[in-house]
Amino acid sequence: MALEEFFEKKKRLYTQAVKGQFRNLKWILNITFLSIYCLSPFLRFDRGPYASNQAIFIDFSNSRLYFFSIEIWPQEIYYLAGILILAAVLLFFITSLFGRVWCGYACFQTVWTDIFILTEKIFQGDRNARIILDRKNSFEKFYKKFLTHGAWILISLATGYIFVCYFNDAFILTKNLLHFQINATALGWSLGIAASTYIMAGFAREHVCTYMCPYARFQSAMFDRDTLIITYDEKRGEPRGKLSKDEARTQGDCIDCKQCVVVCPQGIDIRNGLQMECIACGLCIDACDSVMDKIGLPRGLIRYDTEAHMQSPKTQNKFRIFRPRFFYYATILLTVSIIMLYNLSHKTTSEVSAVADRNPLFVKMSDGSVRNGYTIKISNKTHAEKLFSIKLIRPIEAEIKIESYSGASLEKLPVAAENIANFKIYITLPQEFLAKNDEENNDEEESNNEENNLINLSVIDQTSGEEKKLDIIFVGD
Numbered sequence: 001m002a003l004e005e006f007f008e009k010k011k012r013l014y015t016q017a018v019k020g021q022f023r024n025l026k027w028i029l030n031i032t033f034l035s036i037y038c039l040s041p042f043l044r045f046d047r048g049p050y051a052s053n054q055a056i057f058i059d060f061s062n063s064r065l066y067f068f069s070i071e072i073w074p075q076e077i078y079y080l081a082g083i084l085i086l087a088a089v090l091l092f093f094i095t096s097l098f099g100r101v102w103c104g105y106a107c108f109q110t111v112w113t114d115i116f117i118l119t120e121k122i123f124q125g126d127r128n129a130r131i132i133l134d135r136k137n138s139f140e141k142f143y144k145k146f147l148t149h150g151a152w153i154l155i156s157l158a159t160g161y162i163f164v165c166y167f168n169d170a171f172i173l174t175k176n177l178l179h180f181q182i183n184a185t186a187l188g189w190s191l192g193i194a195a196s197t198y199i200m201a202g203f204a205r206e207h208v209c210t211y212m213c214p215y216a217r218f219q220s221a222m223f224d225r226d227t228l229i230i231t232y233d234e235k236r237g238e239p240r241g242k243l244s245k246d247e248a249r250t251q252g253d254c255i256d257c258k259q260c261v262v263v264c265p266q267g268i269d270i271r272n273g274l275q276m277e278c279i280a281c282g283l284c285i286d287a288c289d290s291v292m293d294k295i296g297l298p299r300g301l302i303r304y305d306t307e308a309h310m311q312s313p314k315t316q317n318k319f320r321i322f323r324p325r326f327f328y329y330a331t332i333l334l335t336v337s338i339i340m341l342y343n344l345s346h347k348t349t350s351e352v353s354a355v356a357d358r359n360p361l362f363v364k365m366s367d368g369s370v371r372n373g374y375t376i377k378i379s380n381k382t383h384a385e386k387l388f389s390i391k392l393i394r395p396i397e398a399e400i401k402i403e404s405y406s407g408a409s410l411e412k413l414p415v416a417a418e419n420i421a422n423f424k425i426y427i428t429l430p431q432e433f434l435a436k437n438d439e440e441n442n443d444e445e446e447s448n449n450e451e452n453n454l455i456n457l458s459v460i461d462q463t464s465g466e467e468k469k470l471d472i473i474f475v476g477d
């Protein structure tokens with residue numbers, strides 16, 4: 001069976017430009033989102049001399065993620081999981097209330113497709129002019145297509161370039177680009193993102209929303225009868241029929257002009273009911289409202305409304321924000337936000353851990369005492385050098401020594417800004433103590449045995465006075 005038999009043949013859409021309140025809102029949001037996308041990597045935030053001053057920066061080479069004053073280290077990647085959960089719940093929240101407004105107004109596929117369609121209109125004209133142009137083979141067609149694709153390629157390259165600015169210092173990258181010294185990784189990613197923008201916004205367009213985006217498939221699970229959707233008022237519009245000069249019009253208000261169809265970026269007819277392809281952009285509302293204005297009928301034949309209100313137009317069925325779903329989602333959102341904020345505001349500026357030597361596990365000394373070696377890892381997450389000290393808390397019989405290098409002592413452990421330092425320490429327990437411990441271990445339960453073998457250390461940040469407890473297991477004969 002040929003592959004084509006499984007798929008509907010791609011029809012070329014010639015969307016017509018439309019004017020109206022939703023189109024204006026879409027332009028305002030497009031400009032806002034594009035400005036945020038393009039300008040964000042160039043914003044600066046002072047973090048001192050040891051860290052990047054780019055406000056939003058994904059620094060792969062140093063494994064850091066910067067967002068203004070928030071700085072996430074690899075071991076704190078759970079914050080990223082929290083942010084993603086928050087974004088997903090927010091998306092579900094908005095969808096359950098207002099339908100697919102994310103798709104219609106904010107999704108990058110919608111925003112870039114809008115820009116590409118506008119470029120097409122600037123160089124080739126509106127819908128009818130484009131249809132006529134595509135039918136002929138002429139020099140006019142060639143140069144208009146050439147200009148359109150040239151502009152698309154430039155927009156795509158700019159999109160790809162801005163994308164890599166989030167992963168590099170935007171100003172240095174731009175300076176290097178002007179000197180034709182852009183590195184191969186940045187160049188490869190820029191071209192990759194540019195190619196995908198060109199294909200998705202220039203050619204794939206509505207097919208991305210219909211076939212590629214998983215969100216279109218499961219969004220209906222978030223809808224209920226009170227969700228705001230784009231609806232055609234069938235009771236008012238049907239039976240549809242052409243406008244005639246006949247005074248006694250017996251048909252419905254829809255004059256079957258198909259303006260709502262030709263402006264639709266998804267190429268659907270909303271008069272056939274709510275469809276999976278509809279991205280709730282509202283352009284069909286603008287088209288129909290302007291038709292209604294021209295023929296002197298009230299606006300709103302196509303409108304944002306709820307299924308419940310369309311079926312039974314009572315006041316209690318009108319769209320309400322405050323309904324049970326609002327409170328479920330708001331509770332989840334608020335809870336996750338509070339947890340995230342609490343954790344972010346209580347982030348520690350240092351972390352301490354210990355790794356015991358494996359080879360050998362312990363060393364028996366000539367006087368019968370036993371020595372264990374450990375590597376103490378101290379991370380300094382601030383942008384200035386810090387001094388730490390290590391203090392033995394328990395047992396008092398233990399002797400602690402540090403391998404002396406780079407001027408480090410137990411009282412003075414320097415850790416450079418934004419760095420992790422390793423310090424080698426040795427703990428020795430005398431023979432008598434170990435023998436007594438062994439006796440106790442034989443008499444006591446297993447849980448107490450572990451406690452007897454524990455060494456309690458304290459690592460103190462000498463700048464902030466912050467103290468971290470470190471429990472390490474001592475291995476004996």
Ligand code: SF4
Binds near residue numbers: 266277281283
């Ligand atoms: S049917 Fe209307 S709201 Fe839905 S995608 Fe088409 S124009 Fe946008």
Ligand code: SF4
Binds near residue numbers: 253258260261271287
């Ligand atoms: S734009 Fe309005 S009047 Fe024209 S076909 Fe669509 S629903 Fe009917």
